[in-house]
Amino acid sequence: MVKKKYEKPVIKKLQMGFMNKFGRGYLSHIRQAIDGVSIDKLVEMYGSPQFVFSEKRLRQNYRRLYNSFSNRYPNVQFGWSYKTNYLNAICAILHKEGEVAEVVSEFEYEKARNLGVPGHKIIFNGPFKTISSLKRALEEGAIINIDHFEEIQDIERLAQSLNKKVKVGIRINMDTGIVPQWSRFGFNLESGQALDAVKRIAYGKRLVLNGLHCHIGTFILEPKAYSLEIEKMVNFAYQIEDDFGFKIEYLDIGGGFPSKNRLKGIYLPPEVIIPSGEDFAEAICDTLLRCLRPNDFPKLILETGRAIVDEAGYLITTVHAIKRMPDGLRAYVVDAGVNLLFTSFWYKFNIEIDREVQGIPEPSIIYGPLCMNIDVVEESINLPPLPRGTRLIISPVGAYNVTQWMQFINYRPAVSLITIEGKIELIREPETLDDILGKEKLPQKLQLNLED
Amino acid sequence: MERLKQLAISEEGFIFDPVTGNSFTTNGTGLFILEALKEGREEKEIVDLLTEKYGTDKENVSRDLMDFMEQLRSYRLI
Ligand SMILES: Cc1ncc(COP(=O)(O)O)c(C=O)c1O
Numbered sequence: 109m110v111k112k113k114y115e116k117p118v119i120k121k122l123q124m125g126f127m128n129k130f131g132r133g134y135l136s137h138i139r140q141a142i143d144g145v146s147i148d149k150l151v152e153m154y155g156s157p158q159f160v161f162s163e164k165r166l167r168q169n170y171r172r173l174y175n176s177f178s179n180r181y182p183n184v185q186f187g188w189s190y191k192t193n194y195l196n197a198i199c200a201i202l203h204k205e206g207e208v209a210e211v212v213s214e215f216e217y218e219k220a221r222n223l224g225v226p227g228h229k230i231i232f233n234g235p236f237k238t239i240s241s242l243k244r245a246l247e248e249g250a251i252i253n254i255d256h257f258e259e260i261q262d263i264e265r266l267a268q269s270l271n272k273k274v275k276v277g278i279r280i281n282m283d284t285g286i287v288p289q290w291s292r293f294g295f296n297l298e299s300g301q302a303l304d305a306v307k308r309i310a311y312g313k314r315l316v317l318n319g320l321h322c323h324i325g326t327f328i329l330e331p332k333a334y335s336l337e338i339e340k341m342v343n344f345a346y347q348i349e350d351d352f353g354f355k356i357e358y359l360d361i362g363g364g365f366p367s368k369n370r371l372k373g374i375y376l377p378p379e380v381i382i383p384s385g386e387d388f389a390e391a392i393c394d395t396l397l398r399c400l401r402p403n404d405f406p407k408l409i410l411e412t413g414r415a416i417v418d419e420a421g422y423l424i425t426t427v428h429a430i431k432r433m434p435d436g437l438r439a440y441v442v443d444a445g446v447n448l449l450f451t452s453f454w455y456k457f458n459i460e461i462d463r464e465v466q467g468i469p470e471p472s473i474i475y476g477p478l479c480m481n482i483d484v485v486e487e488s489i490n491l492p493p494l495p496r497g498t499r500l501i502i503s504p505v506g507a508y509n510v511t512q513w514m515q516f517i518n519y520r521p522a523v524s525l526i527t528i529e530g531k532i533e534l535i536r537e538p539e540t541l542d543d544i545l546g547k548e549k550l551p552q553k554l555q556l557n558l559e560d
Numbered sequence: 561m562e563r564l565k566q567l568a569i570s571e572e573g574f575i576f577d578p579v580t581g582n583s584f585t586t587n588g589t590g591l592f593i594l595e596a597l598k599e600g601r602e603e604k605e606i607v608d609l610l611t612e613k614y615g616t617d618k619e620n621v622s623r624d625l626m627d628f629m630e631q632l633r634s635y636r637l638i
Contacts, residue, residue, distance in 0.1 A: 113614070114616040121584050468574075
């Protein structure tokens, strides 16, 4: 008889502490429905995995944030950050709510136009604007925030050929105490580069500078950083007005408010550490009103992304296999992985199960379906012994996932929307082989004939 | 070994200590040792059992067992 292979005996204490969500009251982590529609019904209609968005939550998040600002300042406009989620249905809901579009590439510009957003309701940002996209944006009256000196030159040339004087904004970056400092976009304020850009625009005489744009970072937990941003922007705007005669008509302060998600490595629950929209609105609007000159109310533009859409998105996934790791840890293989959940690299998601399961909860690891070591959805979560077929509902996943997801190893799944009326709408079909093969070309000489 | 008898030990090596609320994982060899300790066996006896079961050398096994007992002690499980 072959003897079992000897292994050094080990015992390892599991560190769960107060991260232990399922430890005691895990029953409260059961979710059988989203907005009143059962998980079973959703899966029956459009399969698993499946992204599900809540129109109700999306509109609620937007309105709450908009009201926090519009109650404090008379001239507020939100611009929907397309890169955060550019599914047509999501953009359309936010445009209907009154948001303009904020795009950062030719592709996103075309997507917004295709959806029916007029040029003058598009804010065109980003470090790489092709000449053709700039030309179109200028012709259609988009708001353009210039990122670098080459772009000043590009736009001057286009303005000349179009024979018109065009209004432009510039993107600036600055120290607001936030690290990492996003200094690679736009012109640096403290070094004098931003002032050089203004001089350059004034000297060129073809452009009219009418706005300032800045985006200080993302998932910012400190409202004071925005106060500082506003103060520096307003002071700079007045310097431009006084010294160059340009009237700054808008201050675009970018995005960056956090969603109610949990960053990895931060153990306090989001409800404790995430400031509310009201906190940000207060810091921003109070500073504006303190720093602006009497009767001057330039348009305040916000490009909030994740704080509006993250919590409106869920991912349904299904347990496919159950394993025991050599170190004793229980592991699950589910049908959605990091190919769909780009944000799993920095978030520890809220994970709910669709049914009551008996048994002692034990620390478990959740693997995605990819045949890749990096495919870990959750490194440690206390779960009762889940049988195959159990559905997990992962949230919040509405921001950055359905734009940064990858067609890698598997197809990308369906995306559905639960409307305010409680209807289930398919807003993106699951991919099929044809979607992928449609773009491929096989040279004649490589055609295979292996059957005979 | 009264303390050990309070532990809930699953066949798969998951250990829950209802006294402290702590949980642990162990491998097959660890599980074997824990069961033997619970049955009240002496360390010397366990070394023999392990050597017999796995056909490995005694010196190695007794060193590993000492180390394992140290770990149990540090977790206050014995
Ligand atoms: C220019 C600009 N605006 C808005 C956003 C949206 O940011 P957030 O999702 O953090 O609100 C970003 C994100 O990178 C951005 O680069």
